Amino acid sequence: MSAGSIDDFEQPIADLEAQIERVKRLTREHGLDRNDEIAQLEQQVQRLITERYSNLSGWDKTRIARNARRPYTLDFIRLMLSDFTELHGDRVFGDDGAMIGGVGKLGDQWVTVVGQQKGRDAQERHKRNFGMARPEGYRKALRLMQLSEKFNRPILCLVDTPAADCTVPSEERGISEAIARTIRDMFLLKVPVLVVILGEGGSGGAIGIGVGDRVLMLEHAIYSVIPPEGCAAIIWRDSSRGPEAAEALQLTAQHALRFGVVDEVVSEPVGGAHRDYDEAARQLRTALERNLAELSSLTPERLLENRYERFRKLGQFVDTAANGAG
Amino acid sequence: MGNGWFRKGKGPQEFPEGLWIQCENPKCRELLFIREWERNLKVCRKCQYHFRLSGAERAALLTDPGTFIEHDAGLESRNPLNFPKYNDSLERYRRETGQSDAIVSGDGQCEGIPFSLAVTDARFMMGSMGSVVGERLTRSVERATQNGWPVVLVSGTGGGARMQEGILALMQMAKTSGAIAHHHAAGLLTVVILTHPSMAGVLASWGSLGDVILAEPGAMIGFVGQRVSKQAQVSKVPSDFQTAEFQLAHGQVDRVVPRKDLKATLATLFEFAGYTPVARPDAVSTGSGE
Numbered sequence: 019m020s021a022g023s024i025d026d027f028e029q030p031i032a033d034l035e036a037q038i039e040r041v042k043r044l045t046r047e048h049g050l051d052r053n054d055e056i057a058q059l060e061q062q063v064q065r066l067i068t069e070r071y072s073n074l075s076g077w078d079k080t081r082i083a084r085n086a087r088r089p090y091t092l093d094f095i096r097l098m099l100s101d102f103t104e105l106h107g108d109r110v111f112g113d114d115g116a117m118i119g120g121v122g123k124l125g126d127q128w129v130t131v132v133g134q135q136k137g138r139d140a141q142e143r144h145k146r147n148f149g150m151a152r153p154e155g156y157r158k159a160l161r162l163m164q165l166s167e168k169f170n171r172p173i174l175c176l177v178d179t180p181a182a183d184c185t186v187p188s189e190e191r192g193i194s195e196a197i198a199r200t201i202r203d204m205f206l207l208k209v210p211v212l213v214v215i216l217g218e219g220g221s222g223g224a225i226g227i228g229v230g231d232r233v234l235m236l237e238h239a240i241y242s243v244i245p246p247e248g249c250a251a252i253i254w255r256d257s258s259r260g261p262e263a264a265e266a267l268q269l270t271a272q273h274a275l276r277f278g279v280v281d282e283v284v285s286e287p288v289g290g291a292h293r294d295y296d297e298a299a300r301q302l303r304t305a306l307e308r309n310l311a312e313l314s315s316l317t318p319e320r321l322l323e324n325r326y327e328r329f330r331k332l333g334q335f336v337d338t339a340a341n342g343a344g
Numbered sequence: 345m346g347n348g349w350f351r352k353g354k355g356p357q358e359f360p361e362g363l364w365i366q367c368e369n370p371k372c373r374e375l376l377f378i379r380e381w382e383r384n385l386k387v388c389r390k391c392q393y394h395f396r397l398s399g400a401e402r403a404a405l406l407t408d409p410g411t412f413i414e415h416d417a418g419l420e421s422r423n424p425l426n427f428p429k430y431n432d433s434l435e436r437y438r439r440e441t442g443q444s445d446a447i448v449s450g451d452g453q454c455e456g457i458p459f460s461l462a463v464t465d466a467r468f469m470m471g472s473m474g475s476v477v478g479e480r481l482t483r484s485v486e487r488a489t490q491n492g493w494p495v496v497l498v499s500g501t502g503g504g505a506r507m508q509e510g511i512l513a514l515m516q517m518a519k520t521s522g523a524i525a526h527h528h529a530a531g532l533l534t535v536v537i538l539t540h541p542s543m544a545g546v547l548a549s550w551g552s553l554g555d556v557i558l559a560e561p562g563a564m565i566g567f568v569g570q571r572v573s574k575q576a577q578v579s580k581v582p583s584d585f586q587t588a589e590f591q592l593a594h595g596q597v598d599r600v601v602p603r604k605d606l607k608a609t610l611a612t613l614f615e616f617a618g619y620t621p622v623a624r625p626d627a628v629s630t631g632s633g634e
Binding site (some may be wrong): 202337 | 505
């Protein structure tokens with residue numbers, strides 16, 4: 019089963035849903051009263067979904083996070099922001115379709131939003147480079163964040179990427195430098211920055227726009243230093259052992275919360291964000307507005323200090339010389 | 345060379361007597377007299393291949409004799425994910441290198457000018473960056489910021505962020521870059537020296553954040569390993585792809601500097617940036633973060 023598909027563990031759900039459709043059609047076409055049966059089946063589906071989604075492994079979540087039915091960055095932008103106006107280009111080389119940027123309103127609040135965008139069909143995937151941003155993408159993102167700072171507007175970073183682009187042209191144009199500079203300069207932005215891991219938080223590509231005052235993560239998203247398959251290939255020389263690696267890497271939102279890497283896990287509709295885009299966006303928007311309100315009272319100095327401390331404390335070690343925990 | 349003449353081992357192959365060593369460059373394979381090779385800072389006299397240095401050797405190379413004071417040498421990883429076999433690896437590398445992790449850091453002087461130094465060591469788990477590397481490097485940058493000093497960061501990291509520490513390893517990219525952001529905002533100088541190899545998460549964070557970035561000749565420097573990047577693309581990979589010279593040609597490093605000239609280059613940059621020598625060599629030990 020490919021890592022981008024959740025069809026296997028959703029099959030029983032899909033079967034039941036198909037059965038309900040059949041019964042409904044019969045009801046319509048033949049005027050039979052089967053409402054009791056329908057209600058019963060619908061209850062059964064809900065139970066099945068709840069049960070299945072309350073007990074997900076790291077690998078299950080990996081597949082949910084990568085699934086093409088999952089709402090993407092532009093879906094969330096469409097559903098959460100009004101007056102969204104996309105802005106393009108890094109002013110150096112080009113425009114990167116894998117990285118979206120623009121301005122819009124979250125409720126009454128003007129914000130700047132940047133984020134990786136994946137594609138659902140072949141043409142869109144090509145245009146979006148599978149959500150793998152190039153140097154131009156990170157430079158565009160930073161340019162727009164600094165534009166936002168100039169006009170004192172908060173920044174919203176939506177992360178959904180398998181990794182940054184690692185082709186020869188990206189190397190030639192300094193993909194490492196583009197990521198590094200964006201990370202560094204995000205620590206100096208004098209406006210509130212909210213980061214959301216929407217789906218895949220893929221290593222350097224994710225942290226490249228991942229420095230914020232608050233980092234939120236959707237319930238079934240993943241955040242990992244390396245794709246599980248890549249990890250398995252290195253450790254066991256067998257990339258098919260991704261499921262084991264996904265457990266070992268502890269890449270779920272619940273793990274990230276425990277490590278202090280994220281501040282809040284945003285609930286998804288029962289059965290995952292792909293089952294109800296509107297509800298997923300509504301819950302995220304509520305969380306974003308609450309966090310923005312909390313940050314709005316802080317001075318720029320305090321904001322920067324807290325942002326640094328937030329990341330400064332991440333890591334686990336012991337000091338054997340001092341005989342104490344670090 | 346499989347003729348059994350050379351001792352098999354992890355490091356450079358040596359003659360039984362320990363007098364000679366063979367150049368690691370497969371295109372060279374020159375036999376080098378060890379004492380002469382060491383005097384030449386472990387650079388092949390024939391092809392100029394730069395052998396790897398340990399963190400301690402690197403500190404000795406870049407600081408005035410007797411000025412380097414190591415900090416935080418007791419920090420050890422806690423294996424936060426309880427990752428399979430990670431404790432065994434750490435134990436083995438600690439035995440082999442005599443270090444607690446893939447980094448040596450501290451303070452020293454270069455031509456009398458005090459500075460903080462952090463060096464990642466490719467001999468320890470490919471020099472990969474976990475919590476300990478991130479913390480010690482961050483503390484080095486912070487000491488420099490507090491003291492108004494320049495900081496020198498030397499990368500010998502082939503492994504990037506250390507996957508055995510999962511997402512916490514990735515966060516070290518942010519943590520170290522944040523420390524550099526505040527050092528930068530204070531108007532202080534950061535010099536990065538990229539040695540063989542400098543890759544992945546380290547290059548995509550502090551490894552690319554020098555005001556000036558120097559590289560040793562022939563060092564492999566790049567975002568992801570060539571095997572991965574070859575898979576990811578149809579276009580041909582240039583023959584010098586991800587070398588120091590390739591990165592120089594593409595504007596990603598300021599200078600390729602032979603090992604013997606590194607310290608003098610540092611001194612020049614320190615002087616340009618307005619740093620002045622301290623009167624007494626022991627002045628460096630005050631105001632430390634320990």
